[in-house]
Amino acid sequence: MKVLAAMSGGVDSAVAAARAVEAGHDVVGVHLALSRQPGTLRTGARGCCTIEDSMDAQRAANMIGIPYYVWDFSERFKLDVVDDFIAEYSAGRTPNPCMRCNERIKFAALLEKAVALGFDAVATGHYATIREDANGNRELHRAAAWAKDQSYVLGVLTTEQLAHSMFPLGPTPSKDEIRAEAAERGFSVANKPDSHDICFIPDGNTRGWLADKVGAEQGEILNRSGEVLGKHEGALAFTIGQRKGLNVGYPTDDGKPRFVLEIRPKTNEVVVGPREALALAEIAGTTFSWAGLDPLASGFITEPGESFDCHVQVRAHSDPMPAVARVDATAVDAEGLQVGPELVVTPHEPLNGVSPGQTAVLYVGTRVLGQCTIARTVSAVPAAV
Structure with a gap:
């Protein structure tokens, strides 16, 4: 060839x-x-x-x-x-x-x-x-x-x-x-170190790079009930699961630390809450693809929309987690608009610290079945917690 x-x-x-x-x-x-x-x-x-x-x-x-x-x-x-x-x-x-x-x-x-x-x-x-x-x-x-x-x-x-x-x-x-x-x-690169981090941000300072490209604007830090806890200097400086640098100013009633749960760019708000609220019972995305035959053609399901067993991996170096997945043909978003079809993944145990925008890759054994860009998540902990 x-x-x-x-x-x-x-x-x-x-x-x-x-x-x-x-x-x-x-x-x-x-x-x-x-x-x-x-x-x-x-x-x-x-x-x-x-x-x-x-x-x-x-x-x-x-x-x-x-x-x-x-x-x-x-x-x-x-x-x-x-x-x-x-x-x-x-x-x-x-x-x-x-x-x-x-x-x-x-x-x-x-x-x-x-x-x-x-x-x-x-x-x-x-x-x-x-x-x-x-x-x-x-x-x-x-x-x-x-x-x-x-x-x-x-x-x-x-x-x-x-x-x-x-x-x-x-x-x-x-x-x-x-x-x-x-x-x-005889290759001179035999002992060359592996590349790592983001290639177009060579110093590794992602926050500084984004602030320079997008800018930063002060906004509010909220709890899950909508109560204002403090101010931030730019929502882009935060990541889901972040604990340090929140500058809320006072402890929670139970004395436990807060973590970033959600970033709302439209309102420039950052939502924080307990570590338990980072656990996700479901992830889903409308941007998905199959690496080879799809689940129906592969024989994992017998009809469209049927659930199938798989493992889901949400980071390059994380462990794959047992899950079930399905494709909803007529999914609806939070505003009631039809967004389907949507790949929906329900892990057997909650996933922690996963953000919209990350990629979820599905495996059946050693085979890569496909992937989706996570657009929607469902917390395993009620909002009242």
Whole structure:
């Protein structure tokens, strides 16, 4: 096959490209330039896709012996990831920019261009596996190494995107083996640290970055009954589950601390309450997709709207929780407006500290069934508490 290897400049993507070549594929390497700032160097940065990263990727491509290009995706990245991040926070939600980057850049814009140029697949250094069922339908599964498994951030892949995806590292038991293999191949990135945090906020100060982009305006801090407890200097500075920095000024009747339960951007209000109120009995979202066959086609249900057993994972490194899920065809929002269809997930045990805007990924065994962006939550604790 003709394969386009996405090379970030890290050890994983370098080994993935080399393995694709050894598997007999015709491979071309490409690095995505996601920023037009010429001074974006790794000094002080904790993200990825810097100028230094592009040079690391080129050195690896040269050693592998494959053509190498840099594609400018900066405008698409700004629109689909950075601007989306700002808009979601402005709406009181907590987005996952890595999910958006995978969804809209690496497996939408990149794959679209690759297919248009005649490539059969895009190979990345993600730790996940692709399997086929008895009828040849592709399924996305967890990697062999659960400690490094990245199937959660790939939960946004659609059936069509899955058909053109390749993950050469999926069967590898550990990251240590990848580093050892890179060293044997002579790659300079063999011991390069993993990137972390948000790549377009290299200093890690998300609050400061948002305040600079969106601004801050004083508003009120309320309890669940609507009583004003204090003032804040900007709702965007808060996150669901936050305890410190509330500046309420006086203790609760029972002496227990308060936590941020809700952020209301339209009224610039922050709602606080007891830790118990962070527990959620239900999450739901109208923006959802299936990574392969849907539950009906997979045989998990026999008719539309029927509930099915699954596990739900709400963060990249959290444990999957047993749950039941269903798709409501005619869901209604808090204002009485029809918003369906809606994917509704009810965990067996309440989920804690989950925010609208986060992604919930559904698993059946090791298989990634699909995902939704959480838009609605139901507390497990009555508002009177």
